[in-house]
Every structure is written in C-alpha cells, then in structure tokens.
Amino acid sequence: MTQVNLRTRGLSKSFGGVRALDGVDLTVPTGQVHALLGHNGAGKSTLIKCLGGAFPPDAGTIEVGGTSYTRLSPRESIDAGMAIIFQSLSVVGALTVTENIFLGQERVRYGRIDRRAQEEAAAGLLKRVAAICSPRDRVAELPLGQRQLVEIAKALSRRASVLVLDEPTAALSAAESDALAERVEDLRAQGLAIVYVTHLLSEVERLADAVTVLRDGRVSHHSAVAGHSRRELVEAIAGGPPEQTRENPGGHPREPAWPAGPPRLAVEALRGPGFGPVSLTVAEGERVALFGLIGSGRTRLLETLFGRRRTTGGTIRVGDRTVTAARPAEALAAGIALVPADRRAQGLFPGLGAQDNALLPSIRPLARTGVRALRAERRVFGALAEAVGLRPARPRLPAAAFSGGNQQKLVLGRWINEVRQLDVLLLDEPTQGVDVGARQEIYRVVSSLAADRGAAVLFASSDPEEVVSLADRCLIIAAGRVVTEFSGPELTEGALLSAVHDADTSTAGTGTGARADADADADADADAEGGTARTSGTSTATPPAEGAP
Amino acid sequence: MTAADSALTRPRVPLARALAVVRRQPLIVVLTAMVLAFQLSTGSFLDPANLRGIATDAATLAIVAVPAALLVISGYLDLSVGSTLALGGLVAGRLAGQGQPPVLAVAGGLAAGAAVGVVNGFLCCYLGLSAFVVTLGMLTAVRGLAQQLFPLPLSGFGSGFAWLGGARIAGVAAPVVIAAFVLAAGALFLALTPAGRHIFAIGVNREAAHLSGINIRRIPFTLFVVTGTAAALAGAIKASVLDSVVAGTSGAGFELTVLTAVLLGGVALTGGSGSIPGVLLGVLFLGSLQNGLTLLDVPTFWQQITQGTALVAGTALAYFAPSTAR
C-alpha cells in the first residue's frame, strides 16, 4: 500500500444551523490525484478552507504527513507541507507577480529580500504554468486568468507534499488548462498527494485516480480507482439519475440557416485599446459565443459594448438605434446588460444579502412611487432562486456566505430575472464555478430569454463544451479580432480547439517567442515586452518547454 | 451559537426577537447599563428636566449624524461639518439679525451649508479626491472664511428666529422634533427606497455598483450636499438656542463628535454597513456620557479619562455585533 499523505477523519463544520461538512473522511495517498466533486454548496471549499487554516473545523482530525491536527493555522498548514489554491483568489493586487508568489516565504539575503533570485525563480514558475505575464507586473493590472496562474505558480513554489486546487481552471482557457494538467501530472509523478476540485468532468476523466463526491456535506460516493463513467458521476453529484442531457438544452433546433430574425445587436468596426476592429451581428433570439485564448480580447470587447471602456472608433447599434454608451448605466438604458467575469471585483457585494445582490438593478424598476415594493422583490427573488437553483435560497444571507457557484448564480440572476427587459445580454464566462446540474438550468434560462423575449445573447467562454451546448454560432477571437466563425454542424469542440490553435500560430507567434526569452533571461526590459505581449494577446498553445533554467 | 446565526435565523418569540435586537445593537446594553448606573448614583439623571436637556443637545448631533452616517456607509466621510455648522449659524443669524423673516434666514444658512457640501461632493465624488484630506482642508478653509466674514460675535436674532431652537411642539422642543423627523426619514430612506440600497452597494463594491448601472457619483454627491445642509441646520438651531454665534468657536470639534457617534453606532469606516437606529444609540451614548459625568461631579481630568475609556468600551461591545446592512 502506498503511503498516505493527507487524511481527514470525521471532519465537520457548521455555519449557524447549516452543516456544511458532516463527518467527511478523505484519504489521499502519495502520488494520487484525488478529484473532489459535488454540487454547488456541497462543502468542497469548506473542506479545503479547514485544511488551509482559514477556519477551524468543529470536529474531526486532519492528518498531514503523519501528524494529526484538530485545527490548523495558515502557517501550520503551510509548514505541514500543504500548498493550497483557494477558490476565491488570495493574491494581493498592489504587489507584483513575484512578490505574490513569494508572499510569506520571501527569499532573504542579509536581512533583505533577494529580489533578483525571486524574480528568476518566478520567471521559471510562470513559464511552467504557461503564464504570459512578467514577474514584475502588478497583479492588480492582470486579467483574471493570469491572476489564477500566478496563484498556481505560488502554490508550486512551495516545496509541498500535498497540493490542493479548488476549481483552478474556472478562469482558464483550454491552453492554460492543458499546461496546468501537465503540471499536475508531473507533481503526481513526483509523489505529491493532490486534491483537485472541479465541476468539469472532462478534467476528472483526464486527471483523477480516485474520486470522492460530497453531497450536502457528506461523502455520497467514493471510488478509489479510475474508470467510472461520466453518467455515474453526474448521478452521484446530482443525487439521482440525471435528466436526459440535451445537446442543446435551450430547445432551439440548431439550423444552418440561422439567423432567422433581424439583427438585434450590430457592431461595426468597433475598436478600443488592445482590440479591434471587430464587426459582428447577433440576431433577435440568437446566442453567439466568443471563443479564444486567455487575453485574446473577449473581455475587453464585451466591456466596451457595455460602456465600461472607451471606444476609439466604430458603431454599436441595438435594433435600429445607434448606442454610444459612455457608462454602464447608459448601456443599460439602451437595453444592454453584462454579467462580468471577475465575480469578486466586478459582480459581488459580499456584505449584502443574496436578495440585494440579485435584485440590485431591479429595485428601482420594481418600486412604486419611489418606495421599494418589498413583496414583489421577495417574489422575484424566489422565482429567480428557483430558476437558477440557488442554495440555500435565503434572501438575507450575505453573499459572502454562499459557495462560489452560488455566488455566480446571484450575479447571473441580476440580469436574467423577469424584471429586466433586455435587448442584448452579454455574458463573460457565465457558468464559471457552476455545477453540472445548475449549468443546464442556466443554459435553459438564457436560451428561453433569447427564444421567448427575443434577446440577443453574446457570451465569452473558455469551455468548448459550453460553447457547443449553448451557442447557435461561435466567433473565434484572436489578438482582438474575429478570425473565423462556426455554426450549425461545424460547431464542435474539436473544430473550436483547432481553430484557436491555428489562429494563435498564424497571428502572433513572434511575440510569444520574444516573451519567453525575456522571461528566461529575467531581462530588465521584460516589462516593456510584457506590455506588448499582453496587448497582442497571445499565448503558447504548444506546451511550454520543460525545465526552465 | 455564533454571531453569524442572528443573520440566519429569524426569531419568532418576542424574547428571541429582543435578543436578536440586542445582538445587532449591543450598544443598547452599554447604554442601558450606563443610564441605570447614572440614575442610581446621581438620583437625578432620569429627571424630566435633565432628559430634556440631553435630548436637546443630542438633537443637533443626530441631525448631522444621520446624513453623515449615510455618507460613511457609501464609503466617504465629511470632516468639515464643524465649520459648516458655524457658517450656517452665522449666515442664518446675520440674516435674522438684519430683520429678514426667520424662514428666509434659515434658508440662507442652509444654502451656505449646501454650498460647502457641493464643493466637498464635487471634489470627492467627481474628481475622486481623498474625502479625508479634502474635507479636512475644507474644515480649515471654511472656518477661516467664517471668521473672515464674521469676525465679531453675532447676537440678538429676534423672537421669530428663537422659535427654531425654543418652541415646544406638543411639549417637545422643536430641535428634538426635527431630529426625530431626520432620524425617521433617514431610517425609512435607507430601508424603503432604491437609493437606500444603492448607498450600501456603493459602499461595499463601487465597481460592481457602477456595472449594475448605479450612479456612483451622483448619490454620494447628494449625500455630501445633504450633510452640509444638515450641518448648517444644526448651526442655525444652535444659533437660535443661544441667540448668538461666534465664528471662532461654534461647532469646533463637532466633526469628530459626529464621526464618533456614527462609528460607535456600528457604521463601518470602510463603508457598506450600518443602520440609523445604531447611529441614534451612538448619539445617545455620547450625550448621556457627557451629561452623567458632569452630574456625578467627576473631576475634570478624570472625566476625560473616563470618556476616552467609555468610547473604547462602547466600541468593544459594538464590535461583537454582526455587521448590519439594513
């Protein structure tokens, strides 16, 4: 039998009346990737926070490398050999990438930080996770995906015997996810015990040696070996046989002749800092996906449409009105709404209750003669919680107390409720962190918004599966431009992946090469290069070379 | 049971409901204990005359603390209210002294206060400058301006103007009635209007509020203007009560008293949480403390020591409450 690196016994944790963890046993031997699955709010992150010392468990023990603890402080957890990537990122925006990676474990020489050594080490780590940021970039200025990679590099920098990853790929595109998967495989080979939380069953299939499924805080399924079918897993997560999974849950037949209706959103030669010119149309009731690598400009395009960024040229039309939105409020007035990707920074109000979070922009439309319609608010919230499967569906619980997936549902619910009349719905990574069951529900809600109310849906996604399930048509974005599009039967996962790969190698291979060299040398000019590399929005689609200097 | 519970469970029985209120507003316990202690040791704390005195003093504080609390909830703060109070009182007093009708005199004072609020609001909300430094700068500048414009004390404002501070409405002093109105309006506004929710949202996450279509500049701007106006109203009331106003001393230090009441009342300086009932408790706490210590004949410097300690003790208890966003 292999040696056991991490073991929890009877781990329990309650928040008020809610049992988030109820006697969880988990055993992870060295050299194993253990997938931890479960619906949103099942208790996965709570388990991980207990491991990382974010809060103490109520009962049970945690054994790491032979020592048993009833509670851990973050320092003890680190010293015990655990490296953890939490679901809500714990990077510090004001510090540089290097400083974040070595935060709390700085390399010191003569009492002062050895900046050079740190930067060199950081460059190597960044390369290993296929990040395109520079060690000297300020983290606050990085896109979400790069921040996630910094977090992963930080975990890798620790000489740990246990690695815990809580939905590490939620903000990553296929290329970075691949690079991460390779790192995980390396580390497994080196004998680490790895706990891997994800909602993407494809990742489970690729990486997991063993699976534990949590359901409402209890272990509902455990199999110590690989070779479980996707169907079994879905059943274990959902707690019953899954509904007939549909290729296209919105119920629209995907026809090659689409679009049928007149264009609802028409974008002509739109430019902004770092992207464009982009021209595209989305018809009434149509669902269009934007697919591309991390940093390809999708977020910027969506944010520009929503009036959060300035345009430098081009026109946007909604129906037959030309829209020039300088602020989100103006875009909203014109019928355009955006669900942002960076939930924490741009979406959530952690201290406010669930209902306030979900209904914030609807409070005024619902109000009568300036007074809030409290009953109507409650009713809309109830309907919305039902529609997206929010759990717990408690209107006053602060958003911060919800699980990651349920927070995402709150942010989504802000626009996909019955109050808002939308012409155009923009979604940036709409289902990141949402579990398999709820994801289908969300697809259904979005699709019915398109079908029944004729809204134009434009969404960015890094998950090809999601694009295939939800989109009528998909635009491939590279370096801030539309390079190709797929629709109808052409729209398959394979086609998307190879299109992105092609676009990447054809548009800007040189920038990437220069970038990698700069990193390796830890050259003083790396910063300037970093600027251009990020703007051109490219990344290595080919796996990065092993063994950085 | 932990503090988080109270937010989760809704009490059904009255006792549980009372307990939940106490847990949300633990200052109630300190305040009650303090009042009892003062009454038992002095025997005269709860005399109607004394309570009336406390209420009248607390009234001006409450009038300014309510909008100031909204401002703090939305993530800003106003340190200039001490000088704005003086300016408002001086302008109102000068107009009343010149024989203008009292309503016009007060309106003039309020306009001066609103003008200070407009400057503060423009600089902080539209230019995005640090509210602390800007309003501190305004505190100095407006005080200088008030003294430059009104170097000599004003007094003798006439009986019409005296109404504002001296009249009794159904046996209650006019300032207390005004304060009750401001408190009620503030609480209802916060709870029942869309803008009330928006204030919390701006305080918690400006960026997310902006992306939700909320006007993150106009709302705090308006609050600055209202706070300036409220400070001027408080100044006019004080001028009316005292039938005099002095540019150099009126409202000196008032800004810190207001902020202390607001923070004691459970409003977080970082914005996004707080409640008007909490602010009322903070106001009453400060008013009762000052009054009780004077009644008890505590020697001067011991009063100071006690006051400082009580402040710390008060916030210590308030801290153990869960944060409120309603």
Added chain:
Amino acid sequence: MTAADSALTRPRVPLARALAVVRRQPLIVVLTAMVLAFQLSTGSFLDPANLRGIATDAATLAIVAVPAALLVISGYLDLSVGSTLALGGLVAGRLAGQGQPPVLAVAGGLAAGAAVGVVNGFLCCYLGLSAFVVTLGMLTAVRGLAQQLFPLPLSGFGSGFAWLGGARIAGVAAPVVIAAFVLAAGALFLALTPAGRHIFAIGVNREAAHLSGINIRRIPFTLFVVTGTAAALAGAIKASVLDSVVAGTSGAGFELTVLTAVLLGGVALTGGSGSIPGVLLGVLFLGSLQNGLTLLDVPTFWQQITQGTALVAGTALAYFAPSTAR
C-alpha cells in the same frame, strides 16, 4: 500614454526617469512651485536660517509620520499621537528635571509612548476594534491622564537634556538627523524587507495575507507600538527644544497634522498603498506652507483659508499619481 504604462515601461534616459518620478510623486511639482513662489515673494524663504527652521519643525512631524504611514498602509490608523506626544514629553521632562541622566529620561518617555502603543495595538489588532474610535478614545484618555499626572507645566530640564533638541551634528540639528534616520529606515524597511511587503499585503487583502501564513496581527501591533514610541520621541524633542512642556496644549491637534501629511504623501486611507518619499513630501509641504504664509505676513484668517485650499489642491495633484507599492 496612460498611467498604467508608467509601471510597465522603465524609463531609460534621465529626463524620462525624472518624469516618471514626478508622475509617481506629483506633490513634488506643487512643492517646488510653492517654494519658488514663496522665495520670489518674500526673498528670504530659501535663506539657510529659514530652511533650518523649517527642517527642525518638520523633523518631529516626520519622525511620527513615518511609522504612522506604515500603520495606514497596513490598514489601521492612530489618532492618539497628539496626546502620546504630550505624555512622552512630560515623562521625559519630569525625569530630566529630577536630575536623571538624559538618556534615561528619554528612555522613560519612550516607554510611556510604547505603553500607549501597546494598548492601541492590543485593542485594534488582537481584539479587532475600530482603530478610529479606539485611538480617538485614547487621544482623550491619554490627554486626561497627562493632565492628571502633570497638572503644572514642567520646565528647566538641564543642559544634558537640551542636547536632544539643540545639538548640532556636523552642522545639522539633532532632530533633523534623527528624522533623516527615521525616514531612511522607514523607506528601506518598506522596500527591502519581507515585513515591508507584508505590510502592503495586509493593507490590501488581510484575508489573503493571513492565508499566505503572514501574521496579520503582530505586524500592525508592532507598528502601533513603534508609532507610540515615535510620538513620545517627538514629545521629548519638543520638550527639549522648548525646555518646557505643558500637559494641556503640547501636541494638541498633532494627530490630524500627522494624518494629513501621510495622506497628502499619497498613502491611501484604505490601506495598501503609499511610499516614504511621498510622506516626506507631505511633511515638507505642510512645513513650508505654514512657514511661507507666516513669512508673507498673511492675516490669520486668510492663512486658514489658504491652508485649507492648499491641502485640497495638494491632494488633487497627488490623486493623479498611480498608486505605489514600493
């Protein structure tokens, strides 16, 4: 070029480098303009004697502003320094007046300041109480304590003690040497040590810092103690310079001056950004402004108006700088 670029591109030529500095510290422009204006209008602003005067005045401010800035960067603040300064000066003065050796006298003063810091730090960092209310309470309580313990002015501390404020080290006044040392130590600490990085991390994201294994309580606690000690040192210096100290007035209002210098210097009240060179500029700005207005013989109230306006103007420029974390 946008503000973000400056962080990405490293200037190569000296001019570009100078421009980058100006962009990071725009107060430099205001300060230079102000100094020039004062020199041109008074003709004596840049006289060595006057500069020496400014430096000595600014020295005590800088000594306290440096640790206070670190405290603000880490997400806290200390309003009690005005009273701590008085207490430190009084204890040191009393010991010196009783004939203790000056080193012992100063050490006694520093110990008193450190004790205040320990109380502040314990309440704010370990109990998690609001730093604003706690240190405001301490401001009142410590002042009361100082007046209770030392009701009468102290003076006549002897020539040994006078060294601290009066000696010249290589032609430079001792307080200025101390301030230079504090500034350099603060800047190096912040830039080069792990703890310096941790201060930023705690100020930006306490939770993340905690999960990275950083002790989020001990570091700010230590800063509170250092700030208290620095305030006491400033008090001892002032006592030495004046050869007297009065419990009621020494350091009154100093807390706001310190905080203003810190915020003017580009440190954000919300924590997580700022730099020591910025703080130095803030200190010099305040010192020069006061001195220049006096030199210009501006009437009192106009001085106040100008000071307030200059504060706003200074922060307006400082705002346009990108936030600094180095």
Added chain:
Amino acid sequence: SAPPSASSSASGPASGGTDLTEIGLDYPFTQLPLYSTLVKLSTAAAKKHGISLLTTNDGAVADTQATNLHTWVARKVPAIVSFPMVFEATEPIAKAALDAGLIWVTYGGSLEHQSADIQFGFRKGGTLLGEAAAKWAEEELGGKGKVAFLTDNTIELGRERTKGMVDAFTKRAPGVDVVAREQAIDPDSALARTNAILAKHRDLNILLGATDAAAYGGYKALQRAGREKDDAETFVGGQDGSVPSLQAIEQGTFYRASAALAPDDLANAIVGVPRAVAAGQANPSAQVPITLVGPDDTATIDDLLAQNA
C-alpha cells in the same frame, strides 16, 4: 445691571444665608496650566468654609460648555461660577440659573442676568504689557526697532488681550515697526511662527504675546536663532504669569515682563463672591488686580511661583 438680579437671588430659596455647600466652577480652558492651579487653590479655599467645589470638563469647546452648564442648572448646583467662552451665548443659561433660584457669578466679565461677577481687565493686562514694552523701547532702543505680536483672535479673552497689547504699544512707541502679527497661544506654534518671522527679520527686538505660553515659545526661538539669553536689545513679554515665564524673568533674561494674575486672588474670589451673594451682601462682586511683573519684582514673582507650586 447686577443689583436687581443679585437681590432676586439673595431672596431665592437656594440661598439660606451662608450654608452654601457646593460651588460649581465652570472654567472652560482646561488645557491651560492656570486651570489646575485655580482648581487646586479654589478647592482648598472652599474647603475652609465646608464647601465642595465641582468642576466641568469643557475642553475649550463652547458647545460643550453650554451643555455642561445646562446640566448643572438641571442638577441645581446652588452656585455657579462660570467663565463664558461666548458671553452672548451664556446669557440664556445664566437667566435659567437665576430663574431656578441658583446663584450665578460671571467670571471675567459681566452678563445681564447674574448674581455678581468677578472682573479683571483682560484689556488692561494687555495694555500694561504694551506700555511697559513701549517704555523699554523708548529707553533702550531710542524708540526705534522691530516688534512682532503673537496674538489670539479666536476667543473674546484673547481678542481683548491682543487689542490692549497692540493698541498700547503702537500708541506709545509709534517709531517701532510692527513686522508681524501671528496667531499663536501655545509654545509649539509660537516657536514655529517666530522662527519664520526671524528668517525675515533677524533683528527683531520685541516680541509680545497674548499668553505667556506663546511668548515663551518665541523666547526659545530667539535663543535658537543665536540670541544671548540676556541680550540687551531684546524684549519678550507675555500675559498670565505662568511658571516658566516667571522663572525666565527672575533669571534676568530678555524675557522681561508678564501681566500676571495672582491665582490666590482668583481662588478667593471664586469662593468668596458666591458666599457673599448667598449671605446677601450688598456689593458682592470682586475686581481681581492684574499686575505687571518684571525682573525687579522678585518678591512678587516668588509669591506667584509659590502659589503655582
């Protein structure tokens, strides 16, 4: 104005002859060194008559003073001695006190409604200082030279002192240039202001302060600028009679004068005037003398220092 109200209170219910048991001393400037001395001496003086002395904690804030006075009236403190920061603002409170049958003694001025008052001319103190400095300038500098004033324009007392000092000096010594008038009442800010003044006018001869504390700060600034302690062409003077200043005068430095109040006289008045009112005396008010002390008045200085000890 005093007689009618004095008689009304004498016949009031609270004043049963001389069995006054409590006197409230409301002196707002708690930050001044004089405050502690006053409270100590008054407490002792009151104790001799079996009276306990109460104090307020106004912290030099006019609004707090009003609040505390209201509290005392509600509490029916039988005799209140108050130094109003704003005389006009205190008028209604004094009236309320009289209406409640309490004894009201105004300190440092007079009100329309009062039982009696304790007067001392603030302006007179300033005038004495200004005249002495002018005389010195005439004799030592031949009526030429430079003078700077450290003034106080924030409260009435300060304005009176300032006016007395400036008017008397400029009238008696018109040949001396006034080079600065700066607001300063504490040594710290006085030091900074004087430093700046000296940068422009190294040859400043005369520095007069509205308070001794400020003048003392200026005195130190001059020394730091290199002036000998006993420079013959320098004159510094202040008002109050505070300890460090008196010591500097006694040592024969260029700190040459202070317009001083004797704390004993004040304490006696604080206790004596309310007692006189309570006893129904015909003319209970008191006038406390201000004396100008200089280097030659060693006996007076020693006496004052002893009172302040």
